[in-house]
Amino acid sequence: MKRIFIFSLLILINQIAVAQTPSFFLVNLAVEETSLLNQSQNDNSKELLFKKLTNICNKVDGVIIDEFSDYYLVCDIYSSQSQTSNAGYLPVGSYKMNLKLKLIYKSGGKAFKELNFSKDYAVNTDVEAAKLLINDFSFSETDLNDFFNEGNKKMKNFFSENCNSVLESAKKYQKIGEPEKALAICLSIPTDVPCYKNISGLIKDLYTSLSYKSDYTIFLRAQEFVSNGDYESAFSTLNEISIYSQFHNQSQALGNKINDFIFNEKELQKKKEVAESENDLKKTEIELQQKRNELQESINQTNIEIANQKNESDLQISIQKQEKQKEMKAMEFESQERKEMIKTAGSLLNSYINRPQPPKNTNFYIIK
Numbered sequence: 001m002k003r004i005f006i007f008s009l010l011i012l013i014n015q016i017a018v019a020q021t022p023s024f025f026l027v028n029l030a031v032e033e034t035s036l037l038n039q040s041q042n043d044n045s046k047e048l049l050f051k052k053l054t055n056i057c058n059k060v061d062g063v064i065i066d067e068f069s070d071y072y073l074v075c076d077i078y079s080s081q082s083q084t085s086n087a088g089y090l091p092v093g094s095y096k097m098n099l100k101l102k103l104i105y106k107s108g109g110k111a112f113k114e115l116n117f118s119k120d121y122a123v124n125t126d127v128e129a130a131k132l133l134i135n136d137f138s139f140s141e142t143d144l145n146d147f148f149n150e151g152n153k154k155m156k157n158f159f160s161e162n163c164n165s166v167l168e169s170a171k172k173y174q175k176i177g178e179p180e181k182a183l184a185i186c187l188s189i190p191t192d193v194p195c196y197k198n199i200s201g202l203i204k205d206l207y208t209s210l211s212y213k214s215d216y217t218i219f220l221r222a223q224e225f226v227s228n229g230d231y232e233s234a235f236s237t238l239n240e241i242s243i244y245s246q247f248h249n250q251s252q253a254l255g256n257k258i259n260d261f262i263f264n265e266k267e268l269q270k271k272k273e274v275a276e277s278e279n280d281l282k283k284t285e286i287e288l289q290q291k292r293n294e295l296q297e298s299i300n301q302t303n304i305e306i307a308n309q310k311n312e313s314d315l316q317i318s319i320q321k322q323e324k325q326k327e328m329k330a331m332e333f334e335s336q337e338r339k340e341m342i343k344t345a346g347s348l349l350n351s352y353i354n355r356p357q358p359p360k361n362t363n364f365y366i367i368k
Contacts, residue, residue: 025152026066027103029053032076036130045127049075049134060144070190071155074102074111077133079126080118095121095129099137103151105190112158113151115139156193163195170202179209215241219250231258 029050031037037046053073057063081096101115117137121129139147159166166185173182183206189196218240225234235258238251 024062024064025071025148026064026069027057027071027073027148028067028069029065030072030074032074032100032102035076035078036126037075037077039127041127042130045077045130045134048131049077052134052137056139056144059141060148063148070106071152072104072106074104076100076102077130079129082126092122092124093126093129095123095126097121097126097129097133099133101147103147103155105155106188110158112154113147115143115147155190159189159193159195163189163193163198166195167199167202170199170206174202174206174209179206179213182206183210219254222251222254226254226258231262234258 031046031049036042037049053075054065057065057073077097077099079095080098082093084093096118097120098116098118102111103113104111117133117139119133119136121132123129123132166189170182170185173179173185183203186199186203186206189199218237222234222237225231225237235255238255241248241251
């Protein structure tokens with residue numbers, strides 16, 4: 001899908017981009033993939049190069065730097081000869097540095113014109129040599145005008161002369177069911193050459209074919225998500241299908257079916273939850289009643305035990321009371337007997353005290 005999007009974006013850019021005219025030539029800046037400048041330690045050098053190339057292009061009549069252009073001014077900096085020596089503390093090297101400028105249409109395309117510059121440097125590393133080369137390289141105004149004018153002319157001539165073969169190559173891939181490759185070939189033709197008009201109809205057909213193929217793949221993927229119950233992914237996948245697609249109606253119908261299914265599933269789930277809640281409530285009521293019965297049985301048992309304990313307690317109290325009463329009666333009887341004995345003893349004592357006294361004899365005899 002990403003690849004199709006890129007193709008679509010390229011078509012859109014080609015349709016709305018300002019066409020090249022004899023008065024203006026729009027180019028983008030790039031660095032050769034194998035260049036020294038693509039090494040991480042040369043990031044600053046790459047920025048310096050782009051600034052210098054921009055200044056150079058601005059001085060050429062009709063040449064404009066445009067980052068959206070499909071025409072590329074590609075630069076390559078490399079060392080063709082190098083020698084190093086470790087005689088001192090730091091290595092010293094001799095480098096033959098080269099700079100090459102190429103004019104191409106799109107990345108990796110055919111080079112239609114080249115400019116070269118070379119110089120020898122005795123420095124510590126090739127990184128330093130590259131920086132010096134960027135500062136030193138220069139081209140005459142004649143060379144630069146010839147570079148852009150002749151390069152642009154050769155590019156247009158090439159695509160004009162080879163338009164039929166390019167068209168046949170694109171149609172070949174279209175016939176064997178590889179529209180991606182066919183469209184890539186078509187998009188390799190600049191929009192400002194007559195050949196592009198001849199092939200524009202094929203581009204539309206290829207885009208339609210790719211769109212149909214892509215949308216059909218998306219639709220099948222959405223159906224697979226539905227089969228797996230992943231409705232959220234199905235919806236997001238269906239949203240990738242454009243309203244202008246031939247599969248838009250099918251995607252809408254499938255989306256509606258998913259909505260209905262989800263709604264019915266939610267309603268069924270609610271009913272199940274209500275039924276489960278009612279069953280849970282009934283089960284809870286039964287359990288609660290069982291707990292009530294158990295509690296009442298426990299209360300009754302406790303009341304019986306309390307009553308038995310009270311009866312036992314009352315019996316013990318009654319027995320203890322009878323025993324106390326017996327003890328009290330026994331004590332009263334003993335007390336009564338003591339009283340009678342005291343009374344008898346008192347009467348005897350009183351009788352003894354009040355007994356008749358014999359006559360007193362005053363004659364006393366002392367007996368020795």
